[in-house]
Amino acid sequence: MLPSALSAHPREPAIHALASRIRRLAPSCGPVRLVGVDGHAGSGKSTFAGRLAEALDGAPVLRLDDIASHEELFGWTGRLLSQVIEPLGRGETAHYSPYDWRARRFGPPRPLPPAPVIVVEGVGAGRRALRPHLALLLWMDLPREESWSRGRARDGEEQREFWDGWVGAEREHFAGDPSRPFADLLVRQRDGGHEGYEVFPGPAGTAGSGRPLTHGDESSAVW
Template identity: 30%
Template sequence: MPSRSDDPVARALTQAVARIADAVRAVQASNPVVLIDGRSGAGKSTLARLVAVQWPLRTEPQLIALDSIYPGWDGLDAGVERAYDQILHPHGRGIVGTWQRYDWEAGEYAESHAVDPARGVILEGCGALTPRTARVADVRVWVESPEGSRKRRALDRDGDVFRPHWDRWALQETVHQRRDDPIGHATLVVSIP
C-alpha cells in the first residue's frame, strides 16, 4: 500500500490547504470568508474539512456545506441564494446570520444554525462562487479535477443515492460555470487528480 506521500490526491490536498492558509493569513482579518467551489466529486468537502482543521487563525472557522442547504436535486441555484441571504450577506454586515439545514429525506427545511460574524466562514459546495458571492468573500477557491476521478469519488461516496441524479446535477453545474464564471472569480485554482 502506498504511503500518504505517494498518494497524488493527498499531496494535492496538502498543497491546496497550504495555499489557502497563506491566503487566509494574507487577508489580515479575524473573520475571513473562504468560498470553495468546484464540480461534484472534485474534492471540495475534503479540502474544506482539512482547511478547517488547519485554520491558521486563533478562532476556529464555521464550516458550512451547501449540501446542507440545497433544497433537493434541482436546488443548486436556490441553495446558493439562501446561503448568500442567510450567511454571507449578514456576515459581511457584521450581524448574526441564521441558515436552515435541508432534510433531504423529509424534503423540507429543518433546524436553524447561527453564523457568528466575529468568526471566519468556510462555505463549500458547487455554486458557491458567483459574481454576487465573490464580492463578500476574501479567499475564493475553484477546485478542478478530471471528470472520471470526480464521478468515481462522488459515486463511491454517495453510491446509489447520487447515481440516478448525476446527469441532472451535472447540468446545473454546467449552467453555473457558464453563467457565473467561478474560475474567473477565483483567487486560487487548485487541481486534485
C-alpha cells in the same frame, strides 16, 4: 520549518501555507474573511475545506449542500444572501436552515456567528453574486468527468437518479455562471488527496499558473 502547532500534519504544508496567507487577508464580509472552495461535484471540496478549517484553528465551514435543495439545486442565491451574508456583513450572527436531503425539508435554524475566517464550501461557492463578499476563491482543479465519476462511486446506486439530474444542472450552472476563471488559487490533489495538496495561482491571480506555491515538504509560499 513549520511551526510546532502544525507538526501534526507534516505532509500538508500547502494547507498550512494557505492558512497563513488567509490570516493576513483583510476582512471581506463585515469582520469575516469568507473563503470560497468551489469545484465540480466529487472533486474533493468537502475534505479539503475540512482540512483547511482545521489548519485555521477550527474555522466554521458553511456547506452549500445545507443551503441548496432538491427544488433549488442552484437557485439559492437569495436565501444565502439574506440568511448568511447580510447578517455577517453587519457583524451579526447569521441563522440558516440546513436542508435535509433525505427528508426533503429544511430543518430548524442553525447559528453561524461571525468568525475571523469562515470557509464556504460547495458547487457555486464562487458564483458572481457571492464573489464580492469573498476574501479568497479557491477552485478544486479536477476535470468535471473525473469529479463526477468519483462522486457517483462515492454515493453509490442509491443516488444514481439524483446524479443523472445533477450533471445536467451543474453543466447549465457553470455555463452561465463559471467560477474557475475567477479563482485566485487552484488546488490540486496528490494521489487523490492521500499525499496532500499543491496550490497554484489561479486565473484571477497575478502570477502564472505553471508552478506550485509550495514545493516538496517546504512551506515556502511565493505570494
